[in-house]
Amino acid sequence: MESPVADDYLKAIYHHTEWQNDPITPSQLAAVLGLAPSSVTEMVKKLAAQGLVTHRPYGPVSLTAAGQRRAAGVIRRHRLIETWLVREFGYAWDEVHDEAEILEHALSDRLLEGIDARLGRPRFDPHGDAIPDATGSVDREPFVLLSAAAPGHAGRVLRVSDRDPELLRALVERGIDVGHELEVVSKETVRADGVNVELPPGAGESVWLTR
Template sequence: MKQITVATEDYLKTIYAHTEWQNNPITPSVLAVRLGVAPPSVTEMVKKLAASGLITHVPYGPLTLTDEGLRLATAVVRRHRLIETWLVRELGYSWDEVHEEAEVLEHAMSDRLLAAIDLRLGSPTADPHGDLIPAVDGTVTRVPAVQLYNAELGHSGTVLRISDRDPGILRDLAADGIMPGSTLTVTGRTADDAVTVRLGDGPVDSTVDGAAHTLAADVAGSIWLSA
Protein backbone atom coordinates (compact mmCIF):
# COMPACT_ATOMS: atom_id res chain seq x y z
CA MET A 1 0.00 0.00 0.00
CA LYS A 2 1.37 3.41 -0.98
CA GLN A 3 2.50 5.54 1.98
CA ILE A 4 0.83 8.94 2.03
CA THR A 5 3.09 11.47 3.73
CA VAL A 6 2.15 14.58 5.67
CA ALA A 7 3.62 16.69 2.88
CA THR A 8 1.49 14.90 0.28
CA GLU A 9 -1.66 15.56 2.30
CA ASP A 10 -0.76 19.23 2.73
CA TYR A 11 -0.14 19.71 -0.99
CA LEU A 12 -3.34 17.96 -2.04
CA LYS A 13 -5.42 19.85 0.53
CA THR A 14 -4.03 23.19 -0.64
CA ILE A 15 -4.64 22.40 -4.31
CA TYR A 16 -8.22 21.38 -3.48
CA ALA A 17 -8.96 24.43 -1.31
CA HIS A 18 -7.70 26.86 -3.96
CA THR A 19 -10.63 26.22 -6.30
CA GLU A 20 -13.37 25.75 -3.72
CA TRP A 21 -14.62 29.33 -3.98
CA GLN A 22 -13.26 30.42 -7.37
CA ASN A 23 -12.55 28.72 -10.69
CA ASN A 24 -8.94 29.62 -11.51
CA PRO A 25 -6.69 26.53 -11.09
CA ILE A 26 -3.62 26.83 -8.91
CA THR A 27 -0.12 27.17 -10.38
CA PRO A 28 3.13 25.94 -8.81
CA SER A 29 4.16 29.52 -7.99
CA VAL A 30 0.89 30.22 -6.15
CA LEU A 31 1.16 26.85 -4.42
CA ALA A 32 4.64 27.78 -3.18
CA VAL A 33 3.29 31.01 -1.67
CA ARG A 34 0.31 29.28 -0.04
CA LEU A 35 2.53 26.64 1.55
CA GLY A 36 5.42 28.96 2.37
CA VAL A 37 7.80 26.67 0.51
CA ALA A 38 10.64 27.52 -1.90
CA PRO A 39 9.65 27.16 -5.58
CA PRO A 40 12.32 24.48 -6.32
CA SER A 41 10.88 22.33 -3.52
CA VAL A 42 7.41 22.70 -4.97
CA THR A 43 8.70 21.73 -8.41
CA GLU A 44 10.13 18.49 -7.04
CA MET A 45 6.99 17.66 -5.07
CA VAL A 46 4.76 18.38 -8.07
CA LYS A 47 6.81 15.88 -10.09
CA LYS A 48 6.33 13.25 -7.37
CA LEU A 49 2.60 13.87 -7.15
CA ALA A 50 2.23 13.61 -10.92
CA ALA A 51 4.30 10.42 -11.02
CA SER A 52 2.06 8.97 -8.29
CA GLY A 53 -1.04 9.71 -10.33
CA LEU A 54 -2.42 12.25 -7.84
CA ILE A 55 -2.29 15.35 -10.07
CA THR A 56 -2.03 16.20 -13.74
CA HIS A 57 0.45 18.88 -14.72
CA VAL A 58 2.27 20.27 -17.73
CA PRO A 59 5.44 22.36 -17.27
CA TYR A 60 4.62 25.92 -16.14
CA GLY A 61 0.93 25.10 -16.29
CA PRO A 62 -1.78 24.78 -13.61
CA LEU A 63 -2.24 21.76 -11.35
CA THR A 64 -5.34 19.58 -11.40
CA LEU A 65 -6.22 16.76 -9.02
CA THR A 66 -6.87 13.33 -10.50
CA ASP A 67 -9.76 11.25 -9.18
CA GLU A 68 -7.42 9.57 -6.70
CA GLY A 69 -5.89 12.91 -5.73
CA LEU A 70 -9.34 14.35 -5.16
CA ARG A 71 -10.30 11.39 -2.98
CA LEU A 72 -7.27 11.86 -0.75
CA ALA A 73 -7.66 15.65 -0.69
CA THR A 74 -11.30 15.59 0.41
CA ALA A 75 -10.46 13.03 3.10
CA VAL A 76 -7.88 15.29 4.73
CA VAL A 77 -10.09 18.37 4.26
CA ARG A 78 -12.94 16.50 5.97
CA ARG A 79 -10.64 15.58 8.85
CA HIS A 80 -9.34 19.14 9.23
CA ARG A 81 -12.76 20.78 9.26
CA LEU A 82 -14.38 18.25 11.57
CA ILE A 83 -11.52 18.81 14.01
CA GLU A 84 -12.02 22.59 13.84
CA THR A 85 -15.74 22.16 14.51
CA TRP A 86 -15.06 19.80 17.41
CA LEU A 87 -12.56 22.19 19.00
CA VAL A 88 -15.06 25.06 18.87
CA ARG A 89 -18.18 23.19 19.92
CA GLU A 90 -16.77 20.81 22.51
CA LEU A 91 -13.49 22.23 23.80
CA GLY A 92 -14.17 25.94 24.02
CA TYR A 93 -11.80 27.18 21.33
CA SER A 94 -12.70 30.35 19.46
CA TRP A 95 -12.91 30.23 15.67
CA ASP A 96 -9.66 32.15 15.23
CA GLU A 97 -7.67 29.59 17.28
CA VAL A 98 -8.52 26.30 15.63
CA HIS A 99 -6.74 26.30 12.27
CA GLU A 100 -3.22 25.67 13.55
CA GLU A 101 -4.41 22.98 15.98
CA ALA A 102 -6.27 21.21 13.19
CA GLU A 103 -3.19 21.41 10.95
CA VAL A 104 -1.38 19.18 13.47
CA LEU A 105 -4.22 16.87 14.49
CA GLU A 106 -5.44 16.15 10.96
CA HIS A 107 -2.38 13.99 10.29
CA ALA A 108 -2.56 12.03 13.54
CA MET A 109 -6.24 11.34 14.18
CA SER A 110 -7.52 7.84 13.45
CA ASP A 111 -10.55 7.19 11.27
CA ARG A 112 -12.29 5.61 14.25
CA LEU A 113 -11.90 8.71 16.42
CA LEU A 114 -12.92 10.96 13.54
CA ALA A 115 -16.09 8.90 13.03
CA ALA A 116 -16.89 9.22 16.74
CA ILE A 117 -16.40 13.00 16.59
CA ASP A 118 -18.63 13.24 13.51
CA LEU A 119 -21.36 11.28 15.32
CA ARG A 120 -20.99 13.39 18.45
CA LEU A 121 -21.36 16.61 16.42
CA GLY A 122 -24.35 15.34 14.45
CA SER A 123 -22.51 15.11 11.11
CA PRO A 124 -22.08 18.86 10.47
CA THR A 125 -21.84 20.02 6.86
CA ALA A 126 -19.77 23.18 7.50
CA ASP A 127 -17.02 24.20 9.89
CA PRO A 128 -17.07 27.34 12.12
CA HIS A 129 -15.84 29.47 9.21
CA GLY A 130 -18.50 28.22 6.82
CA ASP A 131 -16.15 26.00 4.83
CA LEU A 132 -17.97 22.90 3.63
CA ILE A 133 -17.13 19.55 5.24
CA PRO A 134 -16.99 16.82 2.57
CA ALA A 135 -19.08 13.73 3.24
CA VAL A 136 -17.36 10.39 3.79
CA ASP A 137 -17.57 9.75 0.05
CA GLY A 138 -15.97 13.13 -0.69
CA THR A 139 -19.09 14.86 -1.98
CA VAL A 140 -20.11 18.39 -1.02
CA THR A 141 -23.30 20.35 -1.68
CA ARG A 142 -22.57 23.90 -2.80
CA VAL A 143 -24.80 26.92 -3.24
CA PRO A 144 -24.04 29.89 -5.52
CA ALA A 145 -21.84 32.45 -3.77
CA VAL A 146 -20.29 35.83 -4.44
CA GLN A 147 -17.22 37.36 -2.81
CA LEU A 148 -18.28 40.43 -0.85
CA TYR A 149 -15.52 42.48 -2.47
CA ASN A 150 -17.11 41.77 -5.89
CA ALA A 151 -20.75 42.09 -4.82
CA GLU A 152 -22.82 44.78 -6.52
CA LEU A 153 -24.22 47.78 -4.70
CA GLY A 154 -27.49 46.80 -3.05
CA HIS A 155 -26.68 43.09 -2.98
CA SER A 156 -28.00 41.43 0.15
CA GLY A 157 -27.06 37.92 1.17
CA THR A 158 -26.23 35.52 3.94
CA VAL A 159 -22.60 35.14 4.93
CA LEU A 160 -21.71 31.63 3.76
CA ARG A 161 -18.01 31.58 4.44
CA ILE A 162 -15.19 33.65 5.94
CA SER A 163 -11.60 32.72 5.12
CA ASP A 164 -9.64 31.55 8.16
CA ARG A 165 -6.29 32.64 6.70
CA ASP A 166 -6.01 35.70 8.97
CA PRO A 167 -6.99 35.16 12.64
CA GLY A 168 -6.99 38.92 13.21
CA ILE A 169 -9.71 39.42 10.62
CA LEU A 170 -11.78 36.67 12.27
CA ARG A 171 -11.50 38.35 15.67
CA ASP A 172 -12.47 41.76 14.27
CA LEU A 173 -15.45 40.39 12.37
CA ALA A 174 -16.67 38.45 15.40
CA ALA A 175 -16.47 41.64 17.46
CA ASP A 176 -18.68 43.32 14.84
CA GLY A 177 -21.17 40.45 14.89
CA ILE A 178 -20.29 39.32 11.37
CA MET A 179 -20.11 35.52 11.11
CA PRO A 180 -21.49 32.74 8.91
CA GLY A 181 -25.25 33.09 9.04
CA SER A 182 -25.21 36.89 9.28
CA THR A 183 -27.01 38.94 6.64
CA LEU A 184 -25.08 41.72 4.93
CA THR A 185 -26.27 44.34 2.45
CA VAL A 186 -23.74 46.24 0.34
CA THR A 187 -24.47 49.94 0.78
CA GLY A 188 -21.42 51.61 -0.79
CA ARG A 189 -17.73 51.68 -1.66
CA THR A 190 -14.95 54.07 -0.74
CA ALA A 191 -12.09 55.48 -2.80
CA ASP A 192 -9.64 52.99 -1.26
CA ASP A 193 -11.77 49.97 -2.29
CA ALA A 194 -13.28 49.44 1.14
CA VAL A 195 -16.86 48.13 1.13
CA THR A 196 -19.60 49.53 3.36
CA VAL A 197 -22.29 47.13 4.52
CA ARG A 198 -25.37 47.04 6.71
CA LEU A 199 -25.59 44.12 9.11
CA GLY A 200 -28.90 42.40 9.74
CA ASP A 201 -29.96 39.29 11.68
CA GLY A 202 -26.60 38.96 13.43
CA PRO A 203 -26.23 35.58 15.16
CA VAL A 204 -24.09 36.93 18.01
CA ASP A 205 -26.08 39.82 19.46
CA SER A 206 -29.36 41.12 18.10
CA THR A 207 -28.44 44.66 19.18
CA VAL A 208 -25.96 44.88 16.31
CA ASP A 209 -28.67 44.35 13.68
CA GLY A 210 -28.81 47.28 11.29
CA ALA A 211 -25.33 48.46 12.20
CA ALA A 212 -23.19 49.92 9.41
CA HIS A 213 -19.61 48.80 8.90
CA THR A 214 -16.83 49.77 6.53
CA LEU A 215 -14.72 46.75 5.66
CA ALA A 216 -11.24 47.15 4.17
CA ALA A 217 -10.60 45.50 0.80
CA ASP A 218 -8.74 42.53 2.31
CA VAL A 219 -11.57 41.95 4.78
CA ALA A 220 -14.25 42.19 2.08
CA GLY A 221 -12.18 39.75 0.04
CA SER A 222 -12.34 37.18 2.84
CA ILE A 223 -16.15 37.02 2.97
CA TRP A 224 -18.51 35.09 0.67
CA LEU A 225 -22.24 35.81 0.50
CA SER A 226 -25.12 33.87 -0.98
CA ALA A 227 -25.51 34.96 -4.60
Protein backbone atom coordinates in the same frame (compact mmCIF):
# COMPACT_ATOMS: atom_id res chain seq x y z
CA MET B 1 2.82 8.62 -0.92
CA GLU B 2 0.93 8.72 2.36
CA SER B 3 2.67 11.63 4.04
CA PRO B 4 1.66 14.87 5.76
CA VAL B 5 3.77 16.83 3.27
CA ALA B 6 1.95 15.35 0.28
CA ASP B 7 -1.38 15.92 2.03
CA ASP B 8 -0.52 19.59 2.56
CA TYR B 9 0.06 19.99 -1.19
CA LEU B 10 -3.19 18.27 -2.09
CA LYS B 11 -5.07 20.31 0.48
CA ALA B 12 -3.67 23.59 -0.89
CA ILE B 13 -4.65 22.65 -4.45
CA TYR B 14 -8.15 21.67 -3.26
CA HIS B 15 -8.55 24.95 -1.34
CA HIS B 16 -7.56 27.07 -4.33
CA THR B 17 -10.44 25.98 -6.56
CA GLU B 18 -13.01 25.55 -3.81
CA TRP B 19 -14.41 29.08 -4.07
CA GLN B 20 -13.29 30.04 -7.59
CA ASN B 21 -12.56 28.17 -10.82
CA ASP B 22 -9.04 29.10 -11.92
CA PRO B 23 -6.54 26.25 -11.34
CA ILE B 24 -3.50 26.94 -9.19
CA THR B 25 -0.11 27.62 -10.74
CA PRO B 26 3.16 26.27 -9.30
CA SER B 27 4.20 29.79 -8.25
CA GLN B 28 0.89 30.31 -6.44
CA LEU B 29 1.27 26.92 -4.77
CA ALA B 30 4.80 27.85 -3.65
CA ALA B 31 3.50 31.13 -2.18
CA VAL B 32 0.66 29.41 -0.30
CA LEU B 33 2.98 26.77 1.16
CA GLY B 34 5.83 29.20 1.81
CA LEU B 35 8.30 27.07 -0.15
CA ALA B 36 10.84 27.61 -2.89
CA PRO B 37 9.43 27.12 -6.41
CA SER B 38 12.07 24.45 -7.12
CA SER B 39 10.89 22.39 -4.13
CA VAL B 40 7.27 22.68 -5.26
CA THR B 41 8.16 21.61 -8.80
CA GLU B 42 9.89 18.51 -7.48
CA MET B 43 6.98 17.51 -5.25
CA VAL B 44 4.42 18.14 -7.98
CA LYS B 45 6.34 15.73 -10.21
CA LYS B 46 6.17 13.09 -7.46
CA LEU B 47 2.45 13.64 -6.97
CA ALA B 48 1.91 13.38 -10.72
CA ALA B 49 3.84 10.10 -10.78
CA GLN B 50 1.48 8.83 -8.05
CA GLY B 51 -1.53 9.77 -10.18
CA LEU B 52 -2.72 12.41 -7.72
CA VAL B 53 -2.26 15.55 -9.86
CA THR B 54 -2.00 16.50 -13.51
CA HIS B 55 0.61 19.03 -14.57
CA ARG B 56 2.52 20.10 -17.63
CA PRO B 57 5.69 22.24 -17.54
CA TYR B 58 4.90 25.87 -16.69
CA GLY B 59 1.18 25.04 -16.61
CA PRO B 60 -1.31 24.92 -13.73
CA VAL B 61 -1.68 21.99 -11.34
CA SER B 62 -4.98 20.13 -10.99
CA LEU B 63 -6.12 17.21 -8.87
CA THR B 64 -6.97 13.92 -10.52
CA ALA B 65 -10.03 12.01 -9.33
CA ALA B 66 -7.76 10.06 -6.95
CA GLY B 67 -6.13 13.27 -5.76
CA GLN B 68 -9.53 14.88 -5.24
CA ARG B 69 -10.71 11.96 -3.08
CA ARG B 70 -7.58 12.02 -0.96
CA ALA B 71 -7.61 15.80 -0.57
CA ALA B 72 -11.30 15.69 0.41
CA GLY B 73 -10.47 13.10 3.05
CA VAL B 74 -7.81 15.33 4.61
CA ILE B 75 -10.08 18.38 4.40
CA ARG B 76 -12.86 16.38 6.06
CA ARG B 77 -10.60 15.52 8.99
CA HIS B 78 -9.41 19.12 9.39
CA ARG B 79 -12.87 20.68 9.32
CA LEU B 80 -14.47 18.12 11.59
CA ILE B 81 -11.70 18.73 14.12
CA GLU B 82 -12.22 22.51 13.90
CA THR B 83 -15.95 22.06 14.47
CA TRP B 84 -15.28 19.68 17.38
CA LEU B 85 -12.90 22.16 19.05
CA VAL B 86 -15.40 25.00 18.79
CA ARG B 87 -18.46 23.04 19.93
CA GLU B 88 -16.95 20.79 22.58
CA PHE B 89 -13.99 22.78 23.94
CA GLY B 90 -15.07 26.39 23.57
CA TYR B 91 -12.39 27.43 21.09
CA ALA B 92 -13.03 30.63 19.15
CA TRP B 93 -13.12 30.38 15.36
CA ASP B 94 -9.81 32.25 15.07
CA GLU B 95 -8.04 29.69 17.32
CA VAL B 96 -8.81 26.34 15.70
CA HIS B 97 -6.86 26.26 12.43
CA ASP B 98 -3.39 25.59 13.85
CA GLU B 99 -4.70 23.02 16.35
CA ALA B 100 -6.50 21.17 13.55
CA GLU B 101 -3.34 21.19 11.42
CA ILE B 102 -1.64 19.15 14.15
CA LEU B 103 -4.54 16.87 15.09
CA GLU B 104 -5.61 15.96 11.55
CA HIS B 105 -2.55 13.72 11.22
CA ALA B 106 -2.97 12.13 14.64
CA LEU B 107 -6.61 11.05 14.93
CA SER B 108 -7.64 7.53 13.93
CA ASP B 109 -10.46 6.94 11.47
CA ARG B 110 -12.48 5.36 14.28
CA LEU B 111 -12.18 8.44 16.50
CA LEU B 112 -12.97 10.73 13.58
CA GLU B 113 -16.14 8.76 12.84
CA GLY B 114 -17.09 9.05 16.51
CA ILE B 115 -16.55 12.81 16.44
CA ASP B 116 -18.66 13.13 13.29
CA ALA B 117 -21.51 11.14 14.86
CA ARG B 118 -21.34 13.05 18.16
CA LEU B 119 -21.54 16.38 16.32
CA GLY B 120 -24.58 15.23 14.35
CA ARG B 121 -22.67 14.92 11.06
CA PRO B 122 -22.26 18.65 10.43
CA ARG B 123 -22.16 19.91 6.84
CA PHE B 124 -20.10 23.04 7.52
CA ASP B 125 -17.21 24.03 9.80
CA PRO B 126 -17.14 27.19 11.97
CA HIS B 127 -15.85 29.28 9.04
CA GLY B 128 -18.63 28.12 6.71
CA ASP B 129 -16.44 25.75 4.69
CA ALA B 130 -18.24 22.62 3.53
CA ILE B 131 -17.22 19.40 5.29
CA PRO B 132 -16.91 16.60 2.70
CA ASP B 133 -18.83 13.47 3.60
CA ALA B 134 -17.20 10.04 3.78
CA THR B 135 -17.37 9.77 -0.04
CA GLY B 136 -15.76 13.18 -0.59
CA SER B 137 -18.98 14.90 -1.70
CA VAL B 138 -19.83 18.42 -0.53
CA ASP B 139 -23.00 20.50 -0.43
CA ARG B 140 -22.46 24.17 -1.24
CA GLU B 141 -24.88 27.00 -2.05
CA PRO B 142 -24.34 29.44 -4.95
CA PHE B 143 -22.02 32.19 -3.71
CA VAL B 144 -20.43 35.53 -4.48
CA LEU B 145 -17.25 37.05 -3.07
CA LEU B 146 -18.03 40.16 -1.03
CA SER B 147 -15.69 42.34 -3.12
CA ALA B 148 -17.58 41.23 -6.27
CA ALA B 149 -21.04 41.88 -4.83
CA ALA B 150 -22.76 45.00 -6.18
CA PRO B 151 -24.11 47.71 -3.85
CA GLY B 152 -27.60 46.69 -2.77
CA HIS B 153 -26.80 42.97 -2.85
CA ALA B 154 -28.21 41.25 0.24
CA GLY B 155 -27.10 37.82 1.31
CA ARG B 156 -26.17 35.55 4.16
CA VAL B 157 -22.51 35.11 5.09
CA LEU B 158 -21.65 31.66 3.78
CA ARG B 159 -17.96 31.53 4.49
CA VAL B 160 -15.07 33.53 5.96
CA SER B 161 -11.49 32.59 5.14
CA ASP B 162 -9.60 31.27 8.17
CA ARG B 163 -6.16 32.38 6.93
CA ASP B 164 -6.02 35.59 9.01
CA PRO B 165 -6.97 35.21 12.70
CA GLU B 166 -6.73 38.98 13.20
CA LEU B 167 -9.30 39.56 10.46
CA LEU B 168 -11.60 36.95 12.01
CA ARG B 169 -11.45 38.78 15.34
CA ALA B 170 -12.08 42.14 13.62
CA LEU B 171 -15.16 40.75 11.88
CA VAL B 172 -16.57 39.35 15.13
CA GLU B 173 -16.05 42.73 16.81
CA ARG B 174 -18.21 44.22 14.03
CA GLY B 175 -20.92 41.59 14.46
CA ILE B 176 -20.11 39.79 11.20
CA ASP B 177 -20.10 36.01 11.38
CA VAL B 178 -21.17 32.98 9.34
CA GLY B 179 -24.95 33.02 9.04
CA HIS B 180 -25.36 36.79 9.40
CA GLU B 181 -27.45 38.65 6.84
CA LEU B 182 -25.59 41.54 5.20
CA GLU B 183 -26.47 44.18 2.64
CA VAL B 184 -23.61 45.63 0.59
CA VAL B 185 -23.53 49.43 0.82
CA SER B 186 -20.14 50.00 -0.84
CA LYS B 187 -16.74 48.33 -1.17
CA GLU B 188 -15.92 49.52 2.36
CA THR B 189 -19.29 49.27 4.10
CA VAL B 190 -22.04 46.74 4.73
CA ARG B 191 -25.30 46.96 6.62
CA ALA B 192 -25.68 44.39 9.41
CA ASP B 193 -28.56 44.25 11.88
CA GLY B 194 -29.81 47.61 10.61
CA VAL B 195 -26.48 49.37 11.18
CA ASN B 196 -23.84 50.43 8.66
CA VAL B 197 -20.54 48.72 9.47
CA GLU B 198 -17.15 49.68 8.07
CA LEU B 199 -15.29 46.60 6.87
CA PRO B 200 -11.78 45.84 8.15
CA PRO B 201 -9.00 45.72 5.54
CA GLY B 202 -9.03 42.47 3.57
CA ALA B 203 -12.65 41.59 4.33
CA GLY B 204 -13.79 41.97 0.73
CA GLU B 205 -11.50 39.15 -0.39
CA SER B 206 -12.19 36.94 2.62
CA VAL B 207 -15.99 36.88 2.97
CA TRP B 208 -18.46 35.04 0.72
CA LEU B 209 -22.20 35.71 0.59
CA THR B 210 -25.13 33.76 -0.81
CA ARG B 211 -25.69 34.72 -4.41
